[in-house]
Amino acid sequence: MRAPAALLSADGVSKHFGGFVALEGIDLDILPGERLGLIGPNGSGKSTLVNCLCGTLRHDSGMITFAGRKLDGLPAHQRTRLGLARSFQLPKPFRSLSLADNLRVPLLYAVNARPGARLSRAAVAARAAELLADVGLADKRHRLPRELTQVEMRKLELARAVASAPRLLFADEAMAGLSPSEVEEILAVLFRLNAGGITIVLIEHIMRAVMNFSTRLVVLVAGRKIADGAPEEAMRNPEVERAYLGE
Amino acid sequence: MIGDAAFRAGRFWAVSFVVAVLLLLLTRAAIQNEYFFFAAYVVLQYVVLATAWNILGGYTGYINFGIGAFFAVGAYCSVVLHKLASVPVPVMMLAAGIASGIIGLGMGYLTLRLRGVFFAIATLAMAIVAQTLIVNWDFVGGSRGIYIIRPQHAPFFGDYVEYLYSLMLLLSWIAIATARTIERSRLGLGFNAIRDDEAAAEAAGVPTLRLKLIATTLSGALMGMAGAPLPYYVTYLDPASSFSLSYAVNSVAMPVIGGMTSWIGPVIGAVLLGTIQQVATVTISSALNLLIVGLLLIGFVIVAPNGIIGLIQSRRRARGAR
Numbered sequence: 001m002r003a004p005a006a007l008l009s010a011d012g013v014s015k016h017f018g019g020f021v022a023l024e025g026i027d028l029d030i031l032p033g034e035r036l037g038l039i040g041p042n043g044s045g046k047s048t049l050v051n052c053l054c055g056t057l058r059h060d061s062g063m064i065t066f067a068g069r070k071l072d073g074l075p076a077h078q079r080t081r082l083g084l085a086r087s088f089q090l091p092k093p094f095r096s097l098s099l100a101d102n103l104r105v106p107l108l109y110a111v112n113a114r115p116g117a118r119l120s121r122a123a124v125a126a127r128a129a130e131l132l133a134d135v136g137l138a139d140k141r142h143r144l145p146r147e148l149t150q151v152e153m154r155k156l157e158l159a160r161a162v163a164s165a166p167r168l169l170f171a172d173e174a175m176a177g178l179s180p181s182e183v184e185e186i187l188a189v190l191f192r193l194n195a196g197g198i199t200i201v202l203i204e205h206i207m208r209a210v211m212n213f214s215t216r217l218v219v220l221v222a223g224r225k226i227a228d229g230a231p232e233e234a235m236r237n238p239e240v241e242r243a244y245l246g247e
Numbered sequence: 248m249i250g251d252a253a254f255r256a257g258r259f260w261a262v263s264f265v266v267a268v269l270l271l272l273l274t275r276a277a278i279q280n281e282y283f284f285f286a287a288y289v290v291l292q293y294v295v296l297a298t299a300w301n302i303l304g305g306y307t308g309y310i311n312f313g314i315g316a317f318f319a320v321g322a323y324c325s326v327v328l329h330k331l332a333s334v335p336v337p338v339m340m341l342a343a344g345i346a347s348g349i350i351g352l353g354m355g356y357l358t359l360r361l362r363g364v365f366f367a368i369a370t371l372a373m374a375i376v377a378q379t380l381i382v383n384w385d386f387v388g389g390s391r392g393i394y395i396i397r398p399q400h401a402p403f404f405g406d407y408v409e410y411l412y413s414l415m416l417l418l419s420w421i422a423i424a425t426a427r428t429i430e431r432s433r434l435g436l437g438f439n440a441i442r443d444d445e446a447a448a449e450a451a452g453v454p455t456l457r458l459k460l461i462a463t464t465l466s467g468a469l470m471g472m473a474g475a476p477l478p479y480y481v482t483y484l485d486p487a488s489s490f491s492l493s494y495a496v497n498s499v500a501m502p503v504i505g506g507m508t509s510w511i512g513p514v515i516g517a518v519l520l521g522t523i524q525q526v527a528t529v530t531i532s533s534a535l536n537l538l539i540v541g542l543l544l545i546g547f548v549i550v551a552p553n554g555i556i557g558l559i560q561s562r563r564r565a566r567g568a569r
Contacts, residue, residue: 054450055449056446056449056450075449075454075456076446076449076450077449077450077451077452077453077454077455078454080449080450080451080452081452085450086450088446088447088450092444092446092447093443093444093447094439094440094443094444094447094448095443095444096439096442096443096508097436097439097440097443101436101439104436105436105437105440105448105451105452105453106451106452108433108436108437109433109437109451109452109453109454110451110452111452113452121251121252160447160451161450163451164451164452
């Protein structure tokens with residue numbers, strides 16, 4: 001039975017690219033405050049699902065609601081303003097802007113676009129500095145993204161997503177290519193954000209991190225959802241074992 | 248505070264206006280040679296075109312090769328108004344700005360889902376379509392062109408060429424102050440985000456389509472305004488020269504040479520390149536103009552790909568790091 005208080009609901013979401021079925025009838029409820037792990041082999045449709053939910057791609061059929069509001073047809077920037085944020089699989093910093101200016105973009109365009117919210121110039125600068133300090137980049141706020149290390153780039157990506165003051169954050173492979181200690185750093189940031197009230201969907205291949213972080217696990221294979229439940233239980237699902245380990 | 252930003256922008260508008268007025272008074276008082284005003288008009292025209300191009304091309308990263316279309320639409324707008332009613336040139340400039348702005352908005356709606364080279368080709372195609380329409384429009388002279396008799400004198404200004412020069416100086420001030428205001432504003436930050444990564448900008452809450460339409464409209468309007476006095480400057484207007492690709496080449500080359508990330512880059516590029524071209528026209532040959540542009544472009548792409556401003560900024564950064 002579907003929980004009535006879902007923050008985001010996807011009902012039968014499908015997406016095709018020509019003859020290729022990327023997503024097939026995905027039903028998904030994300031509850032407020034939860035830490036959801038979204039896993040699946042390469043090409044299983046994880047990023048396509050995130051792109052459809054965030055408005056980067058238009059789904060072909062099905063319905064998406066967020067906080068009781070239908071999102072179908074809404075452009076990505078309006079979904080961000082409603083409280084849906086994402087980080088990208090490959091970091092996409094604004095390369096010509098300083099780190100502080102990278103964060104000013106969502107503060108001015110997402111937060112200040114909300115009814116009743118009007119951060120002053122000083123408040124925007126203070127909030128950007130605070131967010132950079134939260135991820136350990138305070139002393140680099142005037143630097144350009146090209147001067148950052150890989151893990152710092154990932155942190156900037158998360159800080160920029162969080163700057164839009166989201167209720168739900170999709171962290172798309174935020175730990176890809178990082179060392180074990182750097183993975184722990186990013187996990188710590190995600191735990192802190194979740195403790196601060198942000199619902200987080202972690203799309204990740206690093207199973208240790210996913211199992212450590214998630215309170216629920218959703219598994220996609222070939223565009224279909226094959227498991228949804230407690231992480232250990234989901235991983236014991238025969239279809240999941242088959243998808244990951246073969247016959 | 249937002250009030251501070253508005254105050255700083257207002258101060259720039261005021262200071263730059265005073266500079267423009269002083270420049271106007273000084274040049275008109277000190278220089279008697281009429282050719283100076285002919286040449287300076289062209290340089291200022293390129294200051295406007297390069298600045299206008301940079302609002303879309305430099306700030307948002309969308310390369311527009313349809314400059315000739317906006318510029319010529321402005322010029323032909325004046326021809327239509329000249330034939331229909333006797334209105335002053337500033338009114339023609341306003342009308343040309345509105346017409347070209349609307350065309351910019353339309354072009355934006357039709358082409359802004361394209362990116363990179365596809366967008367550039369679409370804008371070039373638009374220029375060809377506009378030229379074909381003008382060639383087949385008899386009212387404005389069609390392919391044979393049209394003569395416009397330039398009055399000898401303008402009220403309060405004396406010589407008419409000096410009057411056109413003054414108008415172009417005023418328009419340069421408007422274009423520069425507009426570009427600088429955009430650059431320092433929330434709008435400019437959104438433009439930069441689009442240039443750096445459009446998907447990330449959209450995900451950060453930037454209404455990318457709306458901002459790009461603002462850029463195409465503003466850029467187109469300023470280009471049209473720059474073209475409006477052209478019939479009175481050249482006294483003979485035909486599609487081949489008014490839609491000339493050299494306007495596009497120069498308007499792209501000037502910001503590239505000066506630097507595309509700042510309002511001052513296109514101004515430096517236009518003054519530098521425009522002056523060199525004018526000097527070369529008088530001392531050597533006008534046929535050398537595009538060769539000069541080409542050589543300078545090659546040189547800058549190799550030595551300073553971010554233009555003169557980029558070169559200065561990187562030197563400053565290197566000095567700061569030492």
